[in-house]
Every structure is written in structure tokens, then in C-alpha cells.
Amino acid sequence: MEDLATAAALAIGLVALGGYLLGSIPFGLVLTRLAGYGDIRAIGSGNIGATNVLRTGNKPLALAALLLDSGKGAVAVLIAVALFETPMMGVIAGGAAFLGHCFPVWLRFKGGKGVATFLGTMIAAAWPVGLACCATWAVTAAITRTSSLSSLAAAALGPVYALFLADQPRAGLALFCAVLIFIRHKDNIARILAGTEPKIGASKKKG
Secondary structure (H helix, E strand, O other), X not given: OHHHHHHHHHHHHHHHHHHHHHHOOOHHHHHHHHOOOOOHHHEOOOOOOHHHHHHHOOHHHHHHHHHHHHHHHHHHHHHHHHHHOOHXXXXXXXXXXXXXXXXXXXXXXXXXXXXXXXXXXXXXHOHHHHHHHHHHHHHHHHHHOOHHHHHHHXXXXXXXXXXXXXXXXXXXXXXHHHHHHHHHOHHHHHHHHHOOOOOOOOOOEOO
16 A cells, blocks of 8 residues: 555656646747847746737747647646546646746746646646636637736636536636736736736837
8 A cells, every 4th residue: 555655646746747847948938039039028027928928029929939838738737647547647737837837947936927828728637618718818808908807817717617617626726726827917916906907919118
């Protein structure tokens, strides 16, 4: 029994570490530097995510950052499930990838806000939930033209969707991500309430 417990703990640890390292790859920062825009952290909100990459004015680059940031969450989940054949390992890997994006070791734990990685993770962990979150983001963005508000709406409804469309472990994953997304968006929430939050595509140099 002890051997089984040790093996299980080791497997969980490896899945969590692998997910974290994959999630911590700062694609937005890498892409903007390769494209000649310098450090994306000196633009707009200073964030390394796709929304801030869009403030360079390069839409294909922002799309690439979005796909890669969402993809790393999805890949972490899919690899874990494929290796261990249990959705719970996917939950652990997805949560770790999300954590890695928000707090990457390579950037002194100062990463992105995790929305794209959250969406990719949920699509891989429970595709109906992920698609529902994506639809929530898209509808809210179309109405408000505010990325942060759209992200908060998708994150807030994610756990609710998961309770009805998936199960408790994946609802727990969605809740974990949602709490961190709200914490990471605290400044955005203050600007939303003040009516000063930039609209999607707005170009603004970091002050």
C-alpha cells in the first residue's frame, strides 16, 4: 500500500510540475520580442497576455499569443489524461498550467492574468464548459468592447457551467481559476467601476 501511495504521489507531483513548467512559458513576451516590439511589459497594461499584445497593433501576433497561451493549458490537460487515463490528472495538470501562466518562474513569478490559459484548459478538461465560457467572453466583448469585463464574466460563470455540464472536480478547477482571475484583475475591476478601463484594441503606452 505504501508503494502505491508513493507512486501516486510521485505521479501527481510530476503532472503538477510538468503542467506548471508548460504553463509558465511566456508566449506573449517571446512573440513580441521576436517580432521586434521589445518588452511587451512596457506597453499598455504591462501584461504578457494576448489582449496586451493586441495593443501593439499587430492582430496576427495577438492571435498567435492567444492560441499559444490557451493551447498550453489544453496540452497540459490532454497529455496528463492520455498518460494516466483519468480526468483527475487532467484537472491537476490544467490547474498547474494556469498557475504557471500567472506566476512563471522565468519572470520572477510575475505573469499574465490567465484568461486564455483558463479557456484552453477548460476546453480540454470539459469541452462543453470551455465552449460556454468562450461564448460568454465573446458575447460580453461584443456588447461592452471591454476585454477584462468579458474575462470576468466568463470566469465567474465557469464554475456554474461545470457543475451542470461536467462534475465537481472540474467545477473545482474552474473555481480555482476564477478566484485567481478575479484577484489578478483587481486593478481592472477598479477601472471598470471608475469607467476608465480601456476598450479592446486601444493602444496605450504604459505610464
